[in-house]
Amino acid sequence: MPHSPKGEPKVAKVTLADVALRAGVSASTASLVLGGSTRIPPATHERVRAAISELGYVYNRAAANMRLRKSMTIGFVATDISNPYFADVTMAIADGVHEKGYTLFTGFTRDRRDAQHEQIDAMVQRQVDGIVLLPASGTTEQDLDALVGNGPPLVQINRYFSRSYDYVGPDNLRAAALLAHHLVSLGGGRVVLVGGPEGSSAREERLEGLRQGFDGTEMNFQISDCVAAPNNADGGARGLSQLIDSGILPDVIIAYSDATAMGVYAELRRRNLEPGRECAVASFDDIPFASLQIPQLTSVATHPIDMGHEAAQLLIRRISEPLRPSETVLIEPTLKPRASTVLWRARNSTL
Amino acid sequence: MPHSPKGEPKVAKVTLADVALRAGVSASTASLVLGGSTRIPPATHERVRAAISELGYVYNRAAANMRLRKSMTIGFVATDISNPYFADVTMAIADGVHEKGYTLFTGFTRDRRDAQHEQIDAMVQRQVDGIVLLPASGTTEQDLDALVGNGPPLVQINRYFSRSYDYVGPDNLRAAALLAHHLVSLGGGRVVLVGGPEGSSAREERLEGLRQGFDGTEMNFQISDCVAAPNNADGGARGLSQLIDSGILPDVIIAYSDATAMGVYAELRRRNLEPGRECAVASFDDIPFASLQIPQLTSVATHPIDMGHEAAQLLIRRISEPLRPSETVLIEPTLKPRASTVLWRARNSTL
DNA sequence: CTGAAAGCGCTTACAG
């Protein structure tokens, strides 16, 4: 008799074989009952059900999935979710996959490629049926091919590095255009984008949308004025600081995100400039606190919950139809004009 | 020959048996090599390694875990993570378990018991080795006993419903005492707690800590004045609204959390009351935007990252030593006095 | 030093 390992007093788990024994049927039959098969008469169903509850049997879905050669598990690899925008995306993905019977693995990279490699690797080894990835900055198509080459399908969310994988994101060009249009209607001046991760597709698209939107207007928008920074409040504060210290004091600051905008507000005030008065401020995302700021923050809603749901749906479609050409789904943004730009305009027009 | 299911063109996955075949060894030997066994001579190691990379073999950890009768998987069931506090807790748990080779399942309940039941059930069926639970309001010990009775260990985080499960949370009594002490030093007046989920252990503890802290001071603190509300900005705004509409205009508002405090700020301003001047405001958590508000928000830091790490460690200890008596770990809070209370005091003292 | 066998807990043809 083997020595019982210390601290392992667990009662042996009851298995489907135990249930079958108790019900006086074979494991096959018990399994069929679990599957709700109509081949089994109600009386047998009943006996098995009884055995299940008498023994307190709990279905081992992992074992079942192994036999079925799928895991009914999906991985979500994100950079960081302290920005409520990404928290909403995460919850929407979790809800979306849960509805379809999947359970979600989650891992964080803090925007580091090596951590991303580790997380994806772990999930692939665990046989996830698919992966939603919010790519770390600098991710390349080769990185991913190596990781999921013949493995599970992957959908990129919010940023993309390759068109050969599915992608779900905000329509950044349109979002930027909406904002530009709104700002142009308020007056002219020097305008910059502050923040956003260097070289990310989302930032590039917003820059491009702004460039087009301001082109030929009274707004003076130079891409070379814009400064990249991590997508959080601290990034916003530092980015703006760097800008002002280099001698640029813009009339309009477009923050890369509401999270970034919080830092912009704080930094302006640190310099005795009142947001929305000395300087208009606008941003992207429209997370709840945009409208709780004073002055309320003009923002282009990018609908994180829709994004997460869409990503979950797309991935699940892809799992069942791996051959379809890769898809891009863009979420339509919505402009939310508020005091942080509108009041500034009022001031301008009375000059 | 069976009809190939449509959309299943996947190359058959390469298995350890394939690797063994290629390397000219048995599956046992190949497995030993994977495990880094020293019983196998370097030459054999080499042959197996070569076969692995030639075939692009990826280790099936799920199958291994099945054989080993553990899943190396942990479940985290949370209410909602749009509050950055809980987002930090989540990331810390994920990082903490990842370090030890576990991967994290995540599911959300939005504070509903039925959803919680579903999530826990799914995770138990998937054979998680342990669960971290941020309990939904109204969870009972019986709920959980039924769900994880003979199943995986569970640690409660942030709120508890039973002392017979492990628990990690802020030292709420102490946090409230710190805040009370600080406020008493600034003057007197009517003080209320706004927000926090009805009947949650954390709210009860904070109420009790405040009661003790204000007892016998010039502060007028009545538990009956305090109003419960969901732990978010909207809850803060509505809670305060309800209070003021019932005729109570406090001198000091203690919000249940920084998230709640955001709503309190907004609601005060909606009523033309300036936070920190007409009315001091303080709260709990110290998430980044507490110090980005104007006026900067006095808060008691409750260290979500430490909490998450501690919960991960505790759960992992518990997995290896299921018999140890259940533990309670309280995280030491830190008072961060800022303008939202300090300025108010200045005003008061010049009256 | 290495391999054959059994087994983790399921499901699914297949046969009866």
Place this chain on the structure above:
DNA sequence: CTGAAAGCGCTTACAG
């Protein structure tokens, strides 16, 4: 209507 057998991809005594 039901059961015996094989197999999902691993690991681990055990034997040689």
